[in-house]
Amino acid sequence: MDTVDRQILDQLTVNARTSLTDIARTISLSVPAVKRRIGRLERDGVIRGYTTIVAEPGARKLHAVVELFCAGQIQREDITRVFADRPEVLVAFTAAGDSDVVMLVQTDDTDHLESLLMDLRRHPLVSQTRSRVMLNTLMGRLTL
Known part of the structure; x- marks a missing residue:
């Protein structure tokens, strides 16, 4: 390239x-x-697809970055099971640094986000979460 x-x-x-x-x-x-x-x-797989982003009435509007801290050594497959069935999780990354996983989540409102965080914290592999609510979108380029 x-x-x-x-x-x-x-x-x-x-x-x-x-x-x-x-x-x-x-x-x-x-x-x-x-x-x-x-x-x-x-x-070559550099361009993996094209997408349309639709803002539907009543669509989820609250975005947050959620960090997961895990208890002990974990395998990627094990920690992925913690959030794989959660549609709120848009993308999740393993991370270098303090946290083990960084996720971008989308919820309906703060109550929904709080419920998601409580569910994540109940999992035995998760020792702690840290989250930041996103206020406004300045740019929308997400490349995976």
Whole structure:
């Protein structure tokens, strides 16, 4: 992957529906060249998909970062079972540092978040949680 590929990815990350013509014009490349590069990035697994983010009426609106601290040595599979069946968990990462797992969660409100945290704390592998409620979205680029 080179600088031109990164420029293409930057354009698609901001808006996955950006036209090939607009990308080509922005990075001074031909439309067929942009199309070939995007195809290669898809085949190589760099671009794993495209998504639509829908804000539905009544959709969950409260986002929080939740850190899990685990008791003793844990296996990834074991700790994943703590939250795998929770639809509130949008993404979870193992982490270096104080916490063992960092999750981005989405709940209906603070009562829902509190209930989720209480459930997580009841699990024998979880010794502690720490959370931060997100106030406003400044940018929405989540790349996994």
